[in-house]
Amino acid sequence: GQNIDQPTEMTATEGAIVQINCTYQTSGFNGLFWYQQHAGEAPTFLSYNVLDGLEEKGRFSSFLSRSKGYSYLLLKELQMKDSASYLCAVLDSNYQLIWGAGTKLIIKP
Amino acid sequence: EADIYQTPRYLVIGTGKKITLECSQTMGHDKMYWYQQDPGMELHLIHYSYGVNSTEKGDLSSESTVSRIRTEHFPLTLESARPSHTSQYLCASSASGEAGELFFGEGSRLTVL
Numbered sequence: 001g002q003n004i005d006q007p008t009e010m011t012a013t014e015g016a017i018v019q020i021n022c023t024y025q026t027s028g029f030n031g032l033f034w035y036q037q038h039a040g041e042a043p044t045f046l047s048y049n050v051l052d053g054l055e056e057k058g059r060f061s062s063f064l065s066r067s068k069g070y071s072y073l074l075l076k077e078l079q080m081k082d083s084a085s086y087l088c089a090v091l092d093s094n095y096q097l098i099w100g101a102g103t104k105l106i107i108k109p
Numbered sequence: 110e111a112d113i114y115q116t117p118r119y120l121v122i123g124t125g126k127k128i129t130l131e132c133s134q135t136m137g138h139d140k141m142y143w144y145q146q147d148p149g150m151e152l153h154l155i156h157y158s159y160g161v162n163s164t165e166k167g168d169l170s171s172e173s174t175v176s177r178i179r180t181e182h183f184p185l186t187l188e189s190a191r192p193s194h195t196s197q198y199l200c201a202s203s204a205s206g207e208a209g210e211l212f213f214g215e216g217s218r219l220t221v222l
Contacts, residue, residue: 031209041215041216042199042201042214042216043213044213045211048209087151087152089209091208097208104149
């Protein structure tokens with residue numbers, strides 16, 4: 001079966017750095033995506049990796065290792081507004097997104 | 110700024126009622142999707158469409174139906190609502206060749222009594 005695993009919840013301090021991990025087992029791979037979802041709102045696209053390595057986008061970076069079935073999202077200089085759920089999703093061989101359950105990130109002052 | 114709209118945002122109805130959740134996008138996207146999401150849980154794909162007159166069922170068994178008569182419009186209909194249908198319904202769209210970058214509407218939160 002297809003499976004995406006990420007931690008249920010993480011806590012970090014304002015101004016710090018946090019890394020959210022995602023491991024996946026899917027039928028085929030056509031890219032890995034990270035989305036941010038604030039409570040009660042819809043997900044919004046953050047980043048996309050299809051090749052191994054690090055993609056940087058301002059305070060957010062995403063890393064991919066296809067051989068290990070592993071990705072992480074790195075958030076730097078954390079702000080209170082970064083409190084949200086972060087969803088990892090993989091585009092499978094049928095070009096359908098397989099979603100993880102999300103990691104709820106709690107930022108403390 | 111994404112231009113995809115859902116109505117109603119909130120709906121409380123009784124068991125057995127027929128409802129339609131509306132979704133419209135002004136981006137000209139060919140692909141549209143309906144997801145169901147319960148709090149703290151992953152998104153489940155209910156239906157999707159790759160263009161006008163194209164509709165497919167997703168991996169979540171559902172008693173709902175969809176139609177795609179116009180590119181911009183992708184309504185979801187429940188013929189007879191049940192309490193088990195209580196959930197958040199999210200509509201999304203994506204451009205051709207951008208299957209993983211979805212733009213979501215604000216969602217329709219349905220409560221069936």
